[in-house]
């Protein structure tokens with residue numbers, strides 16, 4: 622004889638405490654959770670790169686939604702899962718509409734969905750332009766640290782492109798102990814230049830701020846060069862500009878011509894990710910037919926498998942991994958929960974009994 626479970630058992634709601642909840646976390650809350658935590662976030666990003674390098678992550682290729690009638694705009698989906706002590710799944714959905722800037726709005730906007738790895742239920746939706754800029758800047762500061770350990774620490778930084786990402790990278794460098802004698806700025810837009818210089822002059826001990834009218838001047842006078850433009854194709858082509866062997870944080874990925882990469886040591890965050898979507902490393906691979914120009918990943922440097930040279934330019938081109946957004950997003954979620962500030966949406970999950 623087969624005993625059927627009672628209908629009451631089949632349709633019972635989950636026991637109290639295990640009901641899924643859903644929170645919405647605003648940009649103001651994100652900023653509050655991250656303010657002044659540069660060092661913790663850089664450590665978290667390092668941990669996440671190490672987990673990813675050890676294979677404790679799933680990070681499929683990003684999906685680029687493009688529009689034939691709006692070629693400069695795009696929205697990118699980055700699904701990912703990260704293990705270790707972070708342990709969360711999710712999706713970042715980030716738009717880039719460069720025309721926003723002239724209308725007074727930031728170029729990028731984003732949301733991040735965190736999913737519970739035990740049930741798959743979405744836990745939260747977070748405003749994520751701040752999380753994205755934060756993880757990008759933390760990764761840049763981490764790379765600046767590791768890639769300069771074999772040389773004299775740079776004191777002359779140059780920002781090539783002076784938008785929101787440049788500002789975040791500067792504040793993460795300073796927030797993790799960097800001090801600069803001089804800060805160079807080069808941007809095609811006078812407004813961006815003025816805005817960024819205004820921000821720099823208000824920051825504590827900014828050093829000498831110099832606007833460079835030419836790209837060559839900026840690069841030749843900087844030992845640490847940060848590319849944060851929105852250029853879609855390479856516009857810096859002369860390897861001779863890098864003869865003084867700077868460390869280059871090539872955050873915007875498409876500024877440097879293949880010959881500049883081929884004359885340098887090259888590090889990426891993830892090889893398969895970065896050699897896609899017409900990034901400069903992707904163009905270098907197409908130009909040479911191989912990946913011999915790559916020296917490794919940042920994780921290879923952190924684990925001692927590769928040592929950045931001091932007698933060549935060193936270029937870091939990070940594609941930007943969804944696992945970093947998840948790690949920073951989960952940090953923000955945990956901080957908001959700990960402070961009792963989670964805005965839960967009542968009745969968000971409404972169909973929780975299988976048979977009604």
Ligand SMILES: NC(=O)c1ccc[n+]([C@@H]2O[C@H](COP(=O)([O-])OP(=O)(O)OC[C@H]3O[C@@H](n4cnc5c(N)ncnc54)[C@H](O)[C@@H]3O)[C@@H](O)[C@H]2O)c1
Pocket residue numbers: 717719722728729753754757781782783784785786787807808809810813814849850851852856872873874939940941942
């Ligand atoms: N690799 C990553 O993980 C990652 C993450 C986030 C953003 N990014 C990239 O960072 C870049 C900057 O983002 P943002 O939000 O600061 O953009 P933004 O629009 O705020 O600023 C970009 C600035 O670059 C300037 N610029 C454009 N072309 C230039 C050129 N040829 N020479 C000099 N200046 C030039 C613009 O005038 C503008 O001021 C974007 O390309 C974005 O895709 C990369």
